[in-house]
Amino acid sequence: MSFQRPNFRHPELPVNELGYRKKDYEGSLSTLCAGCGHDSIGGALIQACFELNIEPHKLAKLSGIGCSSKTPAYFLGNSHGFNSVHGRMPSVATGANLANRDLMYLGVSGDDDTASIGMGQFVHLIRRNLNITYIVMNNGCYGLTKGQDSATADKGSKSKAGSVNEFQNIDLPGLAIELGAGFVARSFSGDKTQLIPLIKAAMAHPGFALIDVISPCVTFNNNVGSTKSYDYVREHIDATSTIDFTPPAEEITAQYADGSSLQLAMHDGSLLHLRKIQTGWDPTKKDSAVRALHEAYAKAEILTGLIYIDENQEDLHALLNTTETPLNKLQEKELVPNSSVLNDLNASFR
Amino acid sequence: MQTHPVINDFVVRFANVNGTGSASANNMFAKAIFRMGIPVTPKNIFPSNIQGLPTWYEVRVSDKGYLGRREGVDIMICVNPQSMKADIAGLKSGSYFVYDNTKPLHKEFIREDINYIGIPLTEITLREYTDPRQRMLFKNIIYVGAMSALINLDMDILKQIISEQFQGKEKLIAPNHHALELGSQYVKEHYSFPLKFKLERRDLLKDKILFEGNAACALGAVFGGATVAAWYPITPSTSVVDAFSEYAEKFRVDPESGKNNYAIVQAEDELSAIGMVIGAMWNGARAFTATSGPGVSLMQEFLGLAYFAEVPAVLIDVQRTGPSTGMPTRTQQSDILCAAYASHGDTKHVLVIPSTPSECFEFTRQAFDLADQLQTPIIVMSDLDLGMNDHISDPLAINEDIKFKRGKVLTAEELENMDRFGRYLDSDKDGICYRTIPGTHPTRGMYFTRGSSRDEYAIYTEDGAAYKRNMDRLNKKWETIKSYVPQPEFYQNEQTSDLGVIFYGTSVYSALEAKDDLASQGIHMDAMRIRSFPFNEEVSDFISAHRKIFVIEQNRDAQMRSLLINEMDINPDKLIRVLNYDGLPITAHHIESIISKHLDVQPNASKSNLESTSISAS
Ligand SMILES: Cc1ncc(C[n+]2csc(CCOP(=O)(O)OP(=O)(O)O)c2C)c(N)n1
Numbered sequence: 001m002s003f004q005r006p007n008f009r010h011p012e013l014p015v016n017e018l019g020y021r022k023k024d025y026e027g028s029l030s031t032l033c034a035g036c037g038h039d040s041i042g043g044a045l046i047q048a049c050f051e052l053n054i055e056p057h058k059l060a061k062l063s064g065i066g067c068s069s070k071t072p073a074y075f076l077g078n079s080h081g082f083n084s085v086h087g088r089m090p091s092v093a094t095g096a097n098l099a100n101r102d103l104m105y106l107g108v109s110g111d112d113d114t115a116s117i118g119m120g121q122f123v124h125l126i127r128r129n130l131n132i133t134y135i136v137m138n139n140g141c142y143g144l145t146k147g148q149d150s151a152t153a154d155k156g157s158k159s160k161a162g163s164v165n166e167f168q169n170i171d172l173p174g175l176a177i178e179l180g181a182g183f184v185a186r187s188f189s190g191d192k193t194q195l196i197p198l199i200k201a202a203m204a205h206p207g208f209a210l211i212d213v214i215s216p217c218v219t220f221n222n223n224v225g226s227t228k229s230y231d232y233v234r235e236h237i238d239a240t241s242t243i244d245f246t247p248p249a250e251e252i253t254a255q256y257a258d259g260s261s262l263q264l265a266m267h268d269g270s271l272l273h274l275r276k277i278q279t280g281w282d283p284t285k286k287d288s289a290v291r292a293l294h295e296a297y298a299k300a301e302i303l304t305g306l307i308y309i310d311e312n313q314e315d316l317h318a319l320l321n322t323t324e325t326p327l328n329k330l331q332e333k334e335l336v337p338n339s340s341v342l343n344d345l346n347a348s349f350r
Numbered sequence: 351m352q353t354h355p356v357i358n359d360f361v362v363r364f365a366n367v368n369g370t371g372s373a374s375a376n377n378m379f380a381k382a383i384f385r386m387g388i389p390v391t392p393k394n395i396f397p398s399n400i401q402g403l404p405t406w407y408e409v410r411v412s413d414k415g416y417l418g419r420r421e422g423v424d425i426m427i428c429v430n431p432q433s434m435k436a437d438i439a440g441l442k443s444g445s446y447f448v449y450d451n452t453k454p455l456h457k458e459f460i461r462e463d464i465n466y467i468g469i470p471l472t473e474i475t476l477r478e479y480t481d482p483r484q485r486m487l488f489k490n491i492i493y494v495g496a497m498s499a500l501i502n503l504d505m506d507i508l509k510q511i512i513s514e515q516f517q518g519k520e521k522l523i524a525p526n527h528h529a530l531e532l533g534s535q536y537v538k539e540h541y542s543f544p545l546k547f548k549l550e551r552r553d554l555l556k557d558k559i560l561f562e563g564n565a566a567c568a569l570g571a572v573f574g575g576a577t578v579a580a581w582y583p584i585t586p587s588t589s590v591v592d593a594f595s596e597y598a599e600k601f602r603v604d605p606e607s608g609k610n611n612y613a614i615v616q617a618e619d620e621l622s623a624i625g626m627v628i629g630a631m632w633n634g635a636r637a638f639t640a641t642s643g644p645g646v647s648l649m650q651e652f653l654g655l656a657y658f659a660e661v662p663a664v665l666i667d668v669q670r671t672g673p674s675t676g677m678p679t680r681t682q683q684s685d686i687l688c689a690a691y692a693s694h695g696d697t698k699h700v701l702v703i704p705s706t707p708s709e710c711f712e713f714t715r716q717a718f719d720l721a722d723q724l725q726t727p728i729i730v731m732s733d734l735d736l737g738m739n740d741h742i743s744d745p746l747a748i749n750e751d752i753k754f755k756r757g758k759v760l761t762a763e764e765l766e767n768m769d770r771f772g773r774y775l776d777s778d779k780d781g782i783c784y785r786t787i788p789g790t791h792p793t794r795g796m797y798f799t800r801g802s803s804r805d806e807y808a809i810y811t812e813d814g815a816a817y818k819r820n821m822d823r824l825n826k827k828w829e830t831i832k833s834y835v836p837q838p839e840f841y842q843n844e845q846t847s848d849l850g851v852i853f854y855g856t857s858v859y860s861a862l863e864a865k866d867d868l869a870s871q872g873i874h875m876d877a878m879r880i881r882s883f884p885f886n887e888e889v890s891d892f893i894s895a896h897r898k899i900f901v902i903e904q905n906r907d908a909q910m911r912s913l914l915i916n917e918m919d920i921n922p923d924k925l926i927r928v929l930n931y932d933g934l935p936i937t938a939h940h941i942e943s944i945i946s947k948h949l950d951v952q953p954n955a956s957k958s959n960l961e962s963t964s965i966s967a968s
Pocket residue numbers: 065066067068069086109110111112113114137139141142143144145150
């Protein structure tokens with residue numbers, strides 16, 4: 001069942017540059033467990049889209065199956081949504097994006113949805129560099145089927161039932177960097193100050209952008225021994241940077257005189273400011289980013305923030321040399337050869 | 351030697367080794383007969399292997415215009431020693447065996463009742479060419495040249511075809527012409543007897559074309575407005591997308607910007623391919639994928655989603671021999687049930703079933719209209735025989751002005767002027783609802799597409815009554831669909847009969863021949879060709895109007911028969927199975943023998959003494 005929110009609007013709520021209120025970016029009431037990390041991520045998405053002045057109908061949100069994949073119903077109610085099949089959102093998103101390159105695409109997935117059943121599609125989505133913001137709500141377990149270990153669960157981590165996971169975990173950011181993703185970040189559902197600018201930066205990134213968000217499952221994976229519980233994550237978090245994202249329309253006022261800060265210009269003209277906490281690490285260098293991930297992992301720390309960025313990649317449309325006009329706008333006159341062409345073809349088959 | 355010549359009615363088979371360039375020479379042979387105005391049916395019988403195994407090319411010539419495969423070989427051109435023993439064993443008495451006599455034939459290959467025509471192919475190529483590759487390639491041209499002299503195949507036409515083929519590579523024309531002459535001259539110098547089987551020019555083909563179904567489907571996609579193609583390679587569907595890519599490059603590049611008005615993605619698997627199609631069509635573009643049985647199996651979950659969430663999709667299924675990997679390079683009509691009921695739950699899908707290249711073109715083109723209008727997957731059921739072999743066909747045709755039928759898609763203005771939009775509201779009472787394309791209107795028309803149950807406003811619900819209402823509406827839509835899809839085709843008789851025959855797809859060729867043959871023995875049957883699923887009234891009327899009906903299919907389990915029985919509550923006793931499932935196209939002789947046996951009559955004597963020529967390829 002989903003419950004719709006009332007349409008009531010408080011007259012004094014702040015509006016963004018497009019005249020939308022934050023409420024315009026909300027969806028129906030969540031049916032997830034109270035305290036589920038996924039809802040916090042939804043909240044961050046609402047805030048990010050509000051601040052980014054996104055026209056809600058110009059964004060399409062796609063997901064697979066799982067508690068995480070249900071969340072698109074709970075935010076951006078004025079955007080079209082597509083809850084596809086388990087693990088296969090990347091292909092649906094690819095088709096959608098090919099059909100209309102003018103919309104923004106937000107992919108929402110779970111750790112099983114992406115790292116197990118959907119691993120193949122995830123990997124190939126990165127290969128093709130589809131222009132999409134891809135959020136994994138990573139709780140290290142299967143929520144909707146009640147708590148089985150997922151492929152992102154750390155080796156040695158304990159499930160609620162007490163059993164210890166014996167298998168290697170799949171680290172999605174590490175994998176994404178390896179595959180050549182142009183924007184790779186990790187965050188924590190409980191850290192909105194970090195997550196919101198990361199989402200904004202990911203949305204401004206012109207190709208594939210991954211944010212792996214550790215998102216504790218309060219019901220099945222918030223126990224002692226789990227490495228994806230609130231307490232564990234809070235204690236072991238190691239931020240690469242504090243992040244400040246400035247969209248292009250705003251005047252750029254952030255100061256970055258401080259020698260330890262890094263400023264990255266995004267393709268749309270906006271700026272990303274990173275203030276480093278981790279030392280000896282450069283997010284524009286693949287090897288440095290991968291090393292930082294490994295070092296943090298060795299210390300049982302969770303590295304968060306923008307881990308790697310490469311702004312100079314061509315997205316799928318550029319690679320396929322598709323027309324600027326969205327393919328779904330092309331009409332008969334652009335698409336159908338005239339009948340004399342058919343006559344010539346017929347003649348060539350004789 | 352034979353006294354009565356047989357004009358334009360025989361079967362020639364070439365036994366080659368795959369990977370040696372024989373395909374284009376063999377094609378040229380068939381095309382030249384076509385250009386002589388004579389009905390001709392070429393069939394590739396090839397192994398699932400790239401190089402070195404036996405492959406055959408069989409050409410039937412029929413003045414009467416019968417285009418099905420016929421058993422029994424009259425002239426065998428043997429270029430492959432590997433298969434020689436079986437090739438000789440399969441010949442009819444009185445037939446011809448053309449072989450390379452550079453070395454004498456071993457006596458185990460000698461049969462008293464056939465005629466041997468030796469041509470020293472190896473010797474000629476060794477003498478004429480130094481390059482080993484040239485020797486291999488020109489051997490093929492030489493035997494075509496020899497055939498020209500043996501059966502009166504028009505040399506000028508052959509030369510013309512070569513000149514056309516090598517347009518832009520003019521240097522190659524003269525050596526190919528020379529190779530043709532070498533073959534022809536050798537025959538003329540060494541043999542004086544006329545062959546019993548001969549070609550004579552006719553004017554039977556008018557404006558017909560000789561074309562393969564897969565490329566015709568690809569052109570259907572071009573003219574149908576497909577802009578997104580997503581696929582994963584599989585025999586025998588690969589050439590659909592290969593051809594689409596070729597035509598798109600020709601017709602779909604914007605002349606001003608040089609940018610493509612299309613996108614082709616080679617997906618990582620079939621799950622992804624159909625997912626992309628669904629995503630693209632959900633977002634208002636026209637998209638398709640092409641696959642075969644194993645791919646259809648993988649697409650099932652997504653097909654169920656598209657059915658239930660009512661997202662258009664176009665899938666071209668070029669069927670091959672199943673189950674599992676079966677015989678990947680042999681033909682069958684065995685995906686009928688798996689396509690019709692693909693996915694779990696109460697699901698059914700619209701099938702359109704072409705029989706000719708011109709129908710491949712037309713049905714694929716229409717599939718995009720149907721998908722958009724009906725908001726459901728449309729599956730074009732072709733097969734290997736239709737897709738990968740050349741067939742004589744009506745020319746491809748369109749109305750002067752193609753207007754895409756986009757179905758019930760709401761514009762921003764329409765959304766502005768309506769009360770609440772309900773994605774799954776049956777406003778027109780035909781079971782088909784209105785949809786919106788993402789990005790259309792800032793505040794109206796948004797909805798959530800999902801595979802889980804929802805109410806008329808697309809809001810998730812587990813309410814049993816709402817679920818049932820939706821499923822019942824989908825059934826109502828299914829009724830509506832019956833009037834949209836291609837209607838069955840009937841083949842009229844002068845005499846009415848209480849016997850009927852039903853067939854579909856590529857079975858048409860041999861079915862019609864068998865029907866004629868049986869009629870000449872006094873067994874008259876009314877015939878119906880099914881061209882789509884769901885079945886409409888005309889199909890059930892035809893079945894009710896006949897006492898006994900033979901259902902001709904190319905699969906083991908009589909899948910179409912099952913579908914008919916299941917969907918229309920027919921008494922199963924009434925529908926008699928006429929089946930072929932050895933991977934080769936069904937023949938008229940096979941159909942006649944089953945029907946005759948069932949009716950307890952002697953099959954036509956002239957056909958029954960044909961030797962079996964089943965070919966085994968490991
Ligand atoms: C083909 C298929 N197999 C299995 C399932 C059952 N299933 C539903 S959700 C789920 C796990 C989801 O886990 P995850 O992606 O981590 O999301 P979470 O619920 O934890 O947010 C599974 C196995 C399914 N829906 N489809």
